[in-house]
Amino acid sequence: MFKIPFLDLPPLRGATGTVRLPGSKSISNRVLLLAALSEGKTFVRDLLASDDTAVMLDALRTLGCGVWREGDAVVIDGLGGKLRAKEAQLFLGNAGTAMRPLTAALAVLAATQGGSFEVSGVPRMHERPIGDLVDALRGLGCAIDDLGNAGYPPLRLRGPSALALDAPVKVRGDVSSQFLTALLLALPLVAERDIRIEVIGELISKPYIEITLALLARFGIAVKREGWEAFIIPAGSRYVSPGEVFVEGDASSASYFVGLGAIAATGTPIRIEGVGSESLQGDVRFIEAAAAMGAEVKTGPNWLEVRRGAWPLKGITLDCNHIPDAAMTLTVMALYADGPTTLTNIASWRVKETDRIAAMATELRKLGATVDEGPDWIRVEPLKDWKAASIHTYDDHRVAMCFSLAAFNGLVTENTVPVRILEPHCVAKTFPDYFETLFGVVTANAADIPVITIDGPTASGKGTLADEVGKALGFEVLDSGALYRVTGLAARRAGLDLDNGDAVAAIVPTLKLSFRDGHVFLGDEDVSARLRAEATGLLASQVAAHAQVRQALNQLQLDFRRLPGLVADGRDMGTAIFPDATLKVFLTASAATRAERRHKQLISKGISANINSLREDLEARDERDKNRSASPLTPAQDAQLLDNSALTIEASVDQVLGWWQQRRPF
Numbered sequence: 001m002f003k004i005p006f007l008d009l010p011p012l013r014g015a016t017g018t019v020r021l022p023g024s025k026s027i028s029n030r031v032l033l034l035a036a037l038s039e040g041k042t043f044v045r046d047l048l049a050s051d052d053t054a055v056m057l058d059a060l061r062t063l064g065c066g067v068w069r070e071g072d073a074v075v076i077d078g079l080g081g082k083l084r085a086k087e088a089q090l091f092l093g094n095a096g097t098a099m100r101p102l103t104a105a106l107a108v109l110a111a112t113q114g115g116s117f118e119v120s121g122v123p124r125m126h127e128r129p130i131g132d133l134v135d136a137l138r139g140l141g142c143a144i145d146d147l148g149n150a151g152y153p154p155l156r157l158r159g160p161s162a163l164a165l166d167a168p169v170k171v172r173g174d175v176s177s178q179f180l181t182a183l184l185l186a187l188p189l190v191a192e193r194d195i196r197i198e199v200i201g202e203l204i205s206k207p208y209i210e211i212t213l214a215l216l217a218r219f220g221i222a223v224k225r226e227g228w229e230a231f232i233i234p235a236g237s238r239y240v241s242p243g244e245v246f247v248e249g250d251a252s253s254a255s256y257f258v259g260l261g262a263i264a265a266t267g268t269p270i271r272i273e274g275v276g277s278e279s280l281q282g283d284v285r286f287i288e289a290a291a292a293m294g295a296e297v298k299t300g301p302n303w304l305e306v307r308r309g310a311w312p313l314k315g316i317t318l319d320c321n322h323i324p325d326a327a328m329t330l331t332v333m334a335l336y337a338d339g340p341t342t343l344t345n346i347a348s349w350r351v352k353e354t355d356r357i358a359a360m361a362t363e364l365r366k367l368g369a370t371v372d373e374g375p376d377w378i379r380v381e382p383l384k385d386w387k388a389a390s391i392h393t394y395d396d397h398r399v400a401m402c403f404s405l406a407a408f409n410g411l412v413t414e415n416t417v418p419v420r421i422l423e424p425h426c427v428a429k430t431f432p433d434y435f436e437t438l439f440g441v442v443t444a445n446a447a448d449i450p451v452i453t454i455d456g457p458t459a460s461g462k463g464t465l466a467d468e469v470g471k472a473l474g475f476e477v478l479d480s481g482a483l484y485r486v487t488g489l490a491a492r493r494a495g496l497d498l499d500n501g502d503a504v505a506a507i508v509p510t511l512k513l514s515f516r517d518g519h520v521f522l523g524d525e526d527v528s529a530r531l532r533a534e535a536t537g538l539l540a541s542q543v544a545a546h547a548q549v550r551q552a553l554n555q556l557q558l559d560f561r562r563l564p565g566l567v568a569d570g571r572d573m574g575t576a577i578f579p580d581a582t583l584k585v586f587l588t589a590s591a592a593t594r595a596e597r598r599h600k601q602l603i604s605k606g607i608s609a610n611i612n613s614l615r616e617d618l619e620a621r622d623e624r625d626k627n628r629s630a631s632p633l634t635p636a637q638d639a640q641l642l643d644n645s646a647l648t649i650e651a652s653v654d655q656v657l658g659w660w661q662q663r664r665p666f
């Protein structure tokens, strides 16, 4: 996950490959609750691992459920309908699928067994309505206290209290379907007689009720229904765990890749694995909307393949009540259309993670789009004149994911712009690795992928600075010095004459080199510590003097230019390898400062060292690096010079990030 203040997406051009979706949020949290209410163990496979499921799992643990991992399964040892904890405070983040169903289940459990439970969430959760559910539960006889504003969390669910189960339970369905879902999931707890639930008002987001009914059936509860108006939980219903449940991929998460295929898969299609024609989730019908906009879609039981069909896409008008979450993706696809796109019947967008109609309209306008909105609709015009924009994400995962599709503007305009996604980690709600997954299936022109080079003499602190800048921007880091060090080490191990440039260059393509978690591996061996040793530094300096060796390592270094960007540290990154880098930094420090730092570093590792001879070595190495004929150590003409002798690491990082920001169009 990119846990950084912003993620800049350079212009993207194409898409190809296969995406394996994370588990469905809606299915995961329903299955967890049903397993918790059942008796005995349920093995849940392919469970979504995200913020929304984490709060549900924490809540279940607090309530006394067994929750543990066994291989690739999460095992829930259920309560069998009996409360083990009679008091608890549950923090449910911003997960509607945890807040609403747990409120109903705990209200009913507290009423029948006694207890006091508080449910709360993030500030936005306290602005998301729950009054219709509370009214239904109070009508049934549950004791519920508003701990904040009436009709919103936080709430206290108290008991015991007498339940009136003979009259129908009435619930409004026109603000959120999750209220009906919550009652359907919880009321089998007290189904000594038939329980009738009646929906008041037009039910929205109907396909989510189908998910609820299907999963209840898997846990042994066969709800009878009268269309969408009434649902009857038969007397004697009991939750019976099926023992094992497989969670299918998330169909709402699929929408971003369906959109991606429609926009950018011009050759082979994007393959999306985890949902397909047999999906339980209504959002799989997003493919119909995408097809109406021009996408070519093929489906199998649990896969989709999508490629570009019509181009530009076709503007559509669509009632999106049945796909409230996935439909947001259409508003960004609409930028690439031949005419306006109008989405209707989406009033619920206003009470989700943020006011999504307002959020999408505001952010689309920042890109230059013309957008109109009403209480329950939005209209987006195609965009020709794109502006670089910093997209505010409102702690809404879907806003962040949707706007990644705006980075394909280079497919419709010459004046390509990057897109900045603020607080990209909000995707953690349902798809923590969204951006990594995206980068795995999109292509960009190498020249569009930003590079920051940090060159400078040995022990100037390039490595630390590059790592920190890389972390701050979410960029890849290339420690080119390590490549020379590995080559020097491997050449020495192979018994080569290090003065023989051809021989040393010949082993470069055979190096089995990988960088993982800040470590460098040669084959399976972690050689990080060896590479840092002074002796290896000298080997590196020797082999680096050969033009043939530098040539062999060139391509390897260029290959590190990957999305979303690269920070390359070395000696000739800005002059020879990435001459088109957006920002070039030449880092220096006095020989005395560098010798002191190296000395401290060695001493802290328990290696004895003499500061004077370290300084002499450094100076000798500087001379060799400066005077070699192949790529001598010298600042690029357009480099920013940074002498960090008197600077802290933070100050150097801030300086580089400041220069970087000056070069950004945001």
Ligand SMILES: O=C(O)C1=C[C@@H](OP(=O)(O)O)[C@@H](O)[C@H](O)C1
Binding pocket: 025, 026, 027, 096, 097, 175, 176, 177, 178, 181, 204, 205, 208, 324, 325, 348
């Ligand atoms: O039941 C569910 O799993 C959901 C129902 C929908 O909410 P509404 O019924 O409030 O539209 C949907 O937006 C949400 O992401 C998940």
Ligand SMILES: C=C(OP(=O)(O)O)C(=O)O
Binding pocket: 094, 095, 096, 097, 325, 352, 353, 398, 430
């Ligand atoms: C509306 C959403 O979430 P929640 O389950 O919190 O309602 C969503 O994921 O788009």
